[in-house]
Amino acid sequence: MKQLKVYVLLLALVPSIGTWAQSSSKKKVIVKSVTQIDTIITTTDTTVSVSEKLVRPAVVKAAPSILKYFVNAYPEYTVLVKAINAVELNTTFESNSPVTVFAPMNRSFNNVRTADINTILKPEMRDSLKGMLTYIVVSGEWRLENLIQKIKEGGGSYSLPTIGGTGNLSFVLNGETVFVKDNRGTQVPLGAPVVTGSGLVYPVDKLLLP
Numbered sequence: 406m407k408q409l410k411v412y413v414l415l416l417a418l419v420p421s422i423g424t425w426a427q428s429s430s431k432k433k434v435i436v437k438s439v440t441q442i443d444t445i446i447t448t449t450d451t452t453v454s455v456s457e458k459l460v461r462p463a464v465v466k467a468a469p470s471i472l473k474y475f476v477n478a479y480p481e482y483t484v485l486v487k488a489i490n491a492v493e494l495n496t497t498f499e500s501n502s503p504v505t506v507f508a509p510m511n512r513s514f515n516n517v518r519t520a521d522i523n524t525i526l527k528p529e530m531r532d533s534l535k536g537m538l539t540y541i542v543v544s545g546e547w548r549l550e551n552l553i554q555k556i557k558e559g560g561g562s563y564s565l566p567t568i569g570g571t572g573n574l575s576f577v578l579n580g581e582t583v584f585v586k587d588n589r590g591t592q593v594p595l596g597a598p599v600v601t602g603s604g605l606v607y608p609v610d611k612l613l614l615p
Contacts, residue, residue, distance in 0.1 A: 539569025
């Protein structure tokens, strides 16, 4: 019955099946469906056949959030993940609004004693730690080509406000490499950006401080 309905619809759309078929001995038309079923109409000089094919669309996996990326990149960002959890900034790094993070890898803390790191993670240091973490984040997705363009337009440097309101991050070009500079003058080259579901991550080898 279903094939008959499709056949009747075909007759309504095509005034002369015979004339259409004369141009070729066999034609196949696939009618794409918004569901997972495609209708296939095959015609020859004398017949019209209708069949259906179940189509399983490719599953598009959503990219992980920035925080999920940090966790999956174990052990590169274990210190950073501990810091984010300590001040409950998870939503900042899983936001639907895109951000760009200049993320210190574990080796960024090589010159910081374990005792100092543990002190920073204490509850009484929450405000200072939150200021440090929001200082490495800027709003929007800032790809390298965008930063380079803005640096050139700015005569050699460009600044972006950080989301914590504790100051700007500055960007300069050294040859073809983009460097980021913090409020204290620390300058570090940007690593290759990683695209995530909630923005971009640039790995850096030094702590950026407000």
